Amino acid sequence: MQVIDLTNTIKIQIDKQILDIDKTFSCGQCFRWNKIGDYWYGVINNKLFFIKSIVINDKQYIETTATQDEWDEILYKYFDLDADYNITLPINDIFANKAKKFGEGIRILRQDTWETLISFIISQRNNIPRIKTTIEKLCKTFGNKLDIRDKNGNTYNKEFYGFPSIEKISKLNINDMLDLGLGYRSEYIIKVAKDVYEGSIDINTINTLSDDEVIARLLDIKGVGPKVANCVALFGLHRLDMFPIDVWIQRVIDRYYDGHIDISRYRPLSGLIQQYMFYYIKYSD
DNA sequence: GTCCAGGTGGGGG
DNA sequence: CCCCCACATGGA
Numbered sequence: 001m002q003v004i005d006l007t008n009t010i011k012i013q014i015d016k017q018i019l020d021i022d023k024t025f026s027c028g029q030c031f032r033w034n035k036i037g038d039y040w041y042g043v044i045n046n047k048l049f050f051i052k053s054i055v056i057n058d059k060q061y062i063e064t065t066a067t068q069d070e071w072d073e074i075l076y077k078y079f080d081l082d083a084d085y086n087i088t089l090p091i092n093d094i095f096a097n098k099a100k101k102f103g104e105g106i107r108i109l110r111q112d113t114w115e116t117l118i119s120f121i122i123s124q125r126n127n128i129p130r131i132k133t134t135i136e137k138l139c140k141t142f143g144n145k146l147d148i149r150d151k152n153g154n155t156y157n158k159e160f161y162g163f164p165s166i167e168k169i170s171k172l173n174i175n176d177m178l179d180l181g182l183g184y185r186s187e188y189i190i191k192v193a194k195d196v197y198e199g200s201i202d203i204n205t206i207n208t209l210s211d212d213e214v215i216a217r218l219l220d221i222k223g224v225g226p227k228v229a230n231c232v233a234l235f236g237l238h239r240l241d242m243f244p245i246d247v248w249i250q251r252v253i254d255r256y257y258d259g260h261i262d263i264s265r266y267r268p269l270s271g272l273i274q275q276y277m278f279y280y281i282k283y284s285d
Numbered sequence: 286g287t288c289c290a291g292g293t294g295g296g297g298g
Numbered sequence: 299c300c301c302c303c304a305c306a307t308g309g310a
Binding site: 125126127129130134178181182183184185186 | 304305306307308309
């Protein structure tokens with residue numbers, strides 16, 4: 001059981017240039033953060049958190065239902081706030097500098113590897129709103145329902161679910177996925193779940209490998225190509241130098257880099273720059 | 286009806 | 299190595 005009391009919160013002062021939760025949750029790296037009023041809510045390790053941004057006298061405060069301990073142990077790490085995202089880009093790289101300025105405050109979240117893997121297999125040839133509703137349906141159908149109470153011990157009228165475990169999905173069949181509208185991705189998901197559960201794919205020890213080896217292992221998974229592999233490495237294994245190229249980034253490369261981009265200039269944070277670019281090309285104007 | 290969405294697998298040349 | 303196409307689904 002977990003108590004969520006919106007009248008009992010903590011506030012932490014953080015500059016918006018360091019952490020902008022609107023941008024961070026909207027920039028396409030995660031699919032399960034949503035907004036009620038001013039509050040974003042989402043689930044980390046089967047725990048529900050409410051988070052909002054307030055600005056008082058030009059200073060931003062993050063207000064959250066997390067306890068101070070939870071902030072220190074869970075959210076601070078989730079937002080990768082230990083890391084320094086300062087990076088100097090070449091002055092003549094006009095677009096990257098513009099995108100960086102526009103995306104300032106985006107953090108690369110430390111998301112769960114399993115959830116990220118399945119989410120980005122679902123993402124292929126799909127649009128973000130539908131990815132979100134499909135993943136939500138997956139959680140509602142096969143994830144744990146969280147026992148959320150208000151301060152008086154009453155349940156909320158809204159239900160919250162965790163992401164289905166490896167074991168849970170490994171025991172499902174293709175029709176279960178087809179019923180969720182997952183189409184041809186269904187077999188990919190069932191197969192990878194069985195392989196991960198049985199241990200022929202190890203998504204934990206994979207993180208001891210080099211970036212190149214991580215990508216190579218991920219590419220062995222059916223349904224995972226270069227783009228999804230880079231997303232899983234970047235968002236699910238926190239390899240900040242990965243640079244996923246999807247249709248939007250390809251558009252950036254064609255339009256602003258004459259068809260070829262030298263991502264080595266963005267080392268060791270090319271994944272962050274990629275997020276700035278993605279956010280800019282989709283949401284500026 | 287057609288086109289598109291944070292692509293990938295498989296075939297062929 | 300490259301190019302080509304089929305692949306479920308739902309919304310515009």
